[in-house]
Amino acid sequence: MFGWRDKILRVNLTSGTITSEPLDPALARAYIGGRGLGIAHLLREMDPACDPLSPQNLMVLAVGPLTGTGAPTGARYMVMTKSPLTGAVTCSNSGGQFPAALKKAGWEALIIEGRSPQPVYLWINGGQAELRPASHLWGLDTHRCDDALRAETHAKARTACIGPAGERGVLFASIMNDRDRAAGRSGVGAVMGSKNLKAIAVRGDEPVALHDPAGFKGLVKAILERFQASYPDAPPPLRTYGTAVTVAATQNYGVFPTRNFQQGTFEGWEQISGEALTQKYLRAPKACFACPIACGRATEIKDGPYQGRGEGPEYETVYAMGSDCGISDLAALTKANYLCNELGLDTITMGSTLACAMELSELGLLPQDEVGLGRPLRFGDAAALVELTRLTGLGQGFGQVLGLGSKRLAERYGRPELAMVAKGQEFAGYDPRGEQGMGLAYATSPIGASHMRGDPAYIELLGVPMLIDPHSWQDKPQLVKDWQDSFAVIDAAGLCVFFSVRNLVDKSRAIRPQGIMELLNAATGAGYTLEELCLAGERIFNAERLFLNRAGLDRRHDSLPPRITHEPLPHGPARGRVCHLDEMLAPYYQARGWDQEGRPGPAKLAQLGLGGV
Amino acid sequence: MRIQVRLLFNLKDHAPGGQGQFPLDLPPGTTLGQVLARLGIPPEPAKVLLLNGMQASLDQAPREGDDLVVFPPVEGG
Numbered sequence: 088m089f090g091w092r093d094k095i096l097r098v099n100l101t102s103g104t105i106t107s108e109p110l111d112p113a114l115a116r117a118y119i120g121g122r123g124l125g126i127a128h129l130l131r132e133m134d135p136a137c138d139p140l141s142p143q144n145l146m147v148l149a150v151g152p153l154t155g156t157g158a159p160t161g162a163r164y165m166v167m168t169k170s171p172l173t174g175a176v177t178c179s180n181s182g183g184q185f186p187a188a189l190k191k192a193g194w195e196a197l198i199i200e201g202r203s204p205q206p207v208y209l210w211i212n213g214g215q216a217e218l219r220p221a222s223h224l225w226g227l228d229t230h231r232c233d234d235a236l237r238a239e240t241h242a243k244a245r246t247a248c249i250g251p252a253g254e255r256g257v258l259f260a261s262i263m264n265d266r267d268r269a270a271g272r273s274g275v276g277a278v279m280g281s282k283n284l285k286a287i288a289v290r291g292d293e294p295v296a297l298h299d300p301a302g303f304k305g306l307v308k309a310i311l312e313r314f315q316a317s318y319p320d321a322p323p324p325l326r327t328y329g330t331a332v333t334v335a336a337t338q339n340y341g342v343f344p345t346r347n348f349q350q351g352t353f354e355g356w357e358q359i360s361g362e363a364l365t366q367k368y369l370r371a372p373k374a375c376f377a378c379p380i381a382c383g384r385a386t387e388i389k390d391g392p393y394q395g396r397g398e399g400p401e402y403e404t405v406y407a408m409g410s411d412c413g414i415s416d417l418a419a420l421t422k423a424n425y426l427c428n429e430l431g432l433d434t435i436t437m438g439s440t441l442a443c444a445m446e447l448s449e450l451g452l453l454p455q456d457e458v459g460l461g462r463p464l465r466f467g468d469a470a471a472l473v474e475l476t477r478l479t480g481l482g483q484g485f486g487q488v489l490g491l492g493s494k495r496l497a498e499r500y501g502r503p504e505l506a507m508v509a510k511g512q513e514f515a516g517y518d519p520r521g522e523q524g525m526g527l528a529y530a531t532s533p534i535g536a537s538h539m540r541g542d543p544a545y546i547e548l549l550g551v552p553m554l555i556d557p558h559s560w561q562d563k564p565q566l567v568k569d570w571q572d573s574f575a576v577i578d579a580a581g582l583c584v585f586f587s588v589r590n591l592v593d594k595s596r597a598i599r600p601q602g603i604m605e606l607l608n609a610a611t612g613a614g615y616t617l618e619e620l621c622l623a624g625e626r627i628f629n630a631e632r633l634f635l636n637r638a639g640l641d642r643r644h645d646s647l648p649p650r651i652t653h654e655p656l657p658h659g660p661a662r663g664r665v666c667h668l669d670e671m672l673a674p675y676y677q678a679r680g681w682d683q684e685g686r687p688g689p690a691k692l693a694q695l696g697l698g699g700v
Numbered sequence: 701m702r703i704q705v706r707l708l709f710n711l712k713d714h715a716p717g718g719q720g721q722f723p724l725d726l727p728p729g730t731t732l733g734q735v736l737a738r739l740g741i742p743p744e745p746a747k748v749l750l751l752n753g754m755q756a757s758l759d760q761a762p763r764e765g766d767d768l769v770v771f772p773p774v775e776g777g
C-alpha cells in the first residue's frame with residue numbers, strides 16, 4: 088500500500104498478547120484513517136454503552152495516510168476511545184514527533200484492549216513490539232517517564248505516556264507525547280491509566296512509500312510557496328506569538344470568556360496576550376513534524392516563585408487558566424501549564440473547572456475549609472491556580488474533587504447550571520453568545536464542547552480562509568455541518584487544522600477539501616474525488632453520532648448551559664446577545680439528515696454505507 | 701472628528717511611533733479604506749476590520765469616538 092501502512096498492531100493487555108493484523112484496504116479508503124479509522128474500529132468492536140474505565144473500553148491510536156509523509160503538518164495522530172468525562176466517544180488529537188515515528192515504524196494504528204494485571208508499557212521497535220513491566224515507572228511525571236523510557240529502550244525513541252493524573256483516574260487526564268504535546272481532552276489519559284498502560288515508546292525510521300513521489304513533492308512545494316506568499320512582509324503571527332495570538336482577536340470581539348463566562352472581555356488581556364508571552368518568556372517557537380508554522384512555545388520563567396522551563400501556554404490555556412479564572416499573572420498560568428504537562432492534565436478542563444469552583448465559592452456555596460487554602464477561593468487568585476492544579480494532578484486534597492471536572496463539581500454544590508460544558512466537557516475559549524456558529528459547534532461536537540471538531544472561529548472571527556458574520560445564526564446550520572465534515576477529513580488524513588484550514592475553501596467560497604484531496608491522491612493512489620472525500624468526512628461524523636446514540640446520547644445532550652442561551656453578555660461588543668441554539672438545532676439536524684431526536688435516519692445511514700454497522 | 705485605532709500584530713509597524721493604539725483625527729465621511737491608505741496599510745491581503753467590535757467593510761465611514769481594530773487574518777487556536 089502507498090501512504091497507508093498495511094498493518095495494525097493489536098495489543099490485548101488482559102492476556103498480554105500482541106498481534107499484527109492487515110489494514111483493511113476498503114475500510115481505510117472509506118474512513119481515510121486517523122479519526123475515521125478509529126471510529127470504524129470502535130463501532131465494530133466495542134459496546135458504546137460500556138463503562139469507559141472498564142476493560143471493555145477500547146482505545147485506538149491511529150495516524151493518518153499523510154502522517155510522516157512530509158506533507159506540511161502531516162504530524163498528527165488521534166486517540167479514540169469512550170470518554171470517562173462525557174460518556175461520549177472522544178477523539179483527542181496530538182502532533183509532535185511521536186505520531187510520525189509510529190508511522191515510520193510501520194503501523195497505521197494501535198488497538199488497545201482489556202486491562203493489564205500489572206503496570207506495563209509498550210515498546211515498539213520498528214516491526215517488533217513487546218509489553219514490558221512498568222511498575223518502576225508508575226508514579227513518575229511525564230518528563231521523568233520520557234527520560235526513563237529513552238534510557239531503557241533507545242535514545243531516539245519517541246514516547247507517549249500518562250502522568251500521575253492518568254494513573255489516579257483524573258477524569259480529564261491527558262496522554263502526553265514528546266514530553267509536552269498533549270492528546271489533552273476528555274480524559275484519554277484516565278482510560279490509559281485504567282488499563283494499567285503507563286506508556287508507549289516507539290522507534291521507526293522507515294520512510295513511507297508514496298504512490299506518486301514526484302507529484303507529491305510538487306504539491307508540497309506549491310503549498311509551501313503559497314504559504315510563504317500569504318505572509319509577504321512578516322512571519323505568520325501564529326509563529327511569532329503562538330496560538331495565544333487569538334487573545335487580541337477574541338477580546339476585541341468581546342468573546343474572550345472571563346470569570347466562568349460571566350463576561351466576554353477581560354481587563355487584564357494584554358498581560359496574558361501572545362505578545363506578552365513572546366516578550367517575556369519565549370525561548371523559541373517549536374514545530375511538530377514537517378510543520379512550516381511552528382506555533383509551539385518553548386518557554387522559560389527565569390526567576391520568581393514560578394520559575395521553570397517547559398512548553399506553552401497555548402491560547403486555550405491562557406483563556407481557561409487566565410481570563411476565565413480572572414487571572415492576569417502570566418507567570419502563574421504558565422507555571423500551571425507546566426504542571427499540567429508534567430502531571431498529565433488537560434489545561435482547558437483544569438482551568439475551566441477551577442473557574443467554576445471560584446464562582447461557587449464567591450456565591451458562598453463552596454466552603455473555604457473544603458478547598459483547604461486557608462482563605463476563600465476567589466477569582467484572580469493566581470497562587471490558588473498553581474496549588475490546586477498540582478493537587479488535582481496528584482489526586483490530593485480538594486484536587487480530588489476538581490479532578491471530576493466542572494459538571495460533577497457544580498452538581499455536587501447544587502448549581503449544575505454553572506458548569507460551562509456541553510455533554511459534560513468544558514468549553515474552549517470562545518463565548519458562543521458572540522459567535523453563534525461556535526455555539527452550535529459546541530453543542531453538536533461528538534466529543535462535547537470543543538473548538539477542534541469544526542472550528543467556526545476561523546471564519547467567524549479570524550478571517551481564515553474567509554470572514555462571515557459571527558452574530559448571524561440563520562446561515563450557521565449548513566455551514567457548521569460542512570465545516571465539521573471537512574475537519575473530519577483533516578483529522579483523518581493526519582494533518583493539523585491550523586495549517587490545513589486555509590485549504591478548505593475554493594474560489595467560489597464553497598467548503599471543499601480540494602488541496603487535501605490532491606495530497607491524499609498523490610500519497611495513496613486512491614483516486615478520491617471531491618464528492619467521495621466530502622462523503623468520507625460526513626461518514627466519520629455520522630459514525631461518531633451512531634456511537635453516541637448507542638451510548639444513550641441524543642438531542643437532550645446537544646445542549647448549552649442557560650447562561651449561554653438565556654443570560655445576555657453584560658458588556659463589550661457582544662453586549663446583550665445570547666446564543667440562539669434552539670433556532671439552529673432543528674435546521675442543523677435537517678441539514679444532516681437526522682431526525683428531530685438527533686439520530687441519523689435510515690436513508691442517511693444507507694447513503695453513507697453505515698446501514699449494517 | 702477623532703477615532704481610536706488599534707493595530708494588531710505586524711500591522712503595528714504602521715502605527716505612528718510604533719504604538720499599536722493611537723487616536724486619529726479624520727475629516728467626517730472618511731471611509732475605512734481611506735484610513736488604511738493613510739496609515740500605509742496595503743488592502744491586500746484583506747484585513748479584518750472591527751468597528752466597535754463589529755465587522756466592518758472598507759467603504760464604511762467611522763463616526764466620532766468610534767473604536768477601530770485592524771488585524772491581518774490569522775490562524776489561531
Ligand code: SF4
Binds near residue numbers: 585
Ligand atoms: S501548526 Fe502548530 S500544532 Fe499544528 S503542526 Fe504546526 S507546530 Fe504543530
